[in-house]
Amino acid sequence: MELDLLLFRVENYLCAIRITDAPYCFRAVELMPLPSPSEYFQGLVDFHGTLVPVYNIRKKFKLPECPLHPSHSMLKLQHGENSFIMVVDDVTGFFKRAESAIAPLQNQATSVLPVTGVFQMEGKPVYLLEVEDLLSGEEQIDLSTVTILLHPDTLPGPHAN
Secondary structure, three states: OEEEEEEEEEOOEEEEEEHHHOOEEEEOOOOEOOOOOOOOEEEEEEEOOEEEEEEOHHHHOOOOOOOOOOOOEEEEEEEOOEEEEEEEOEEEEEEEEEHHHOEOOOOHHHOOOOEEEEEEEOOEEEEEEOHHHHOOHHHHHHHHHHHHHHOHHHOOOOOOO
16 A cells, blocks of 8 residues: 655654645744743644644754744644644655555664654655654643643533633
8 A cells, every 4th residue: 555645854854744644734934922831832823713833843853943944844733633733844745655665663762753664765764753643642731731722612511701
């Protein structure tokens, strides 16, 4: 079976994600501040009238902070019922890769990245990331907290208007 993938770069890491997990890809826009400080999210983006938190993938990769630049790209991802945006240095393109050509990562225990597999493209390793595995438990809680602060009307039960 072939996978439809989106190839992107963060610093020196070439990564891929399933196109179905990243249905929206767009040029970076200015971030708005979060309603409260967050260790894992760096700001908000107005995505067609909905405020969406921006995940700091550089922190996950243990890379130094980098100021947002107009040449960066943003990927809108879905984790359960919550959406978030991930800033990447650039998007290389879309391509197909046979599932059989993707090998499991040899040193997953020592890897900084939540990598599902690795394959070669033009002699360089490309790391396949899965949205379901991208966020740690703490990061998922932080995403839920930020989402509730942004959209309290999504809580179950009666609401004061």
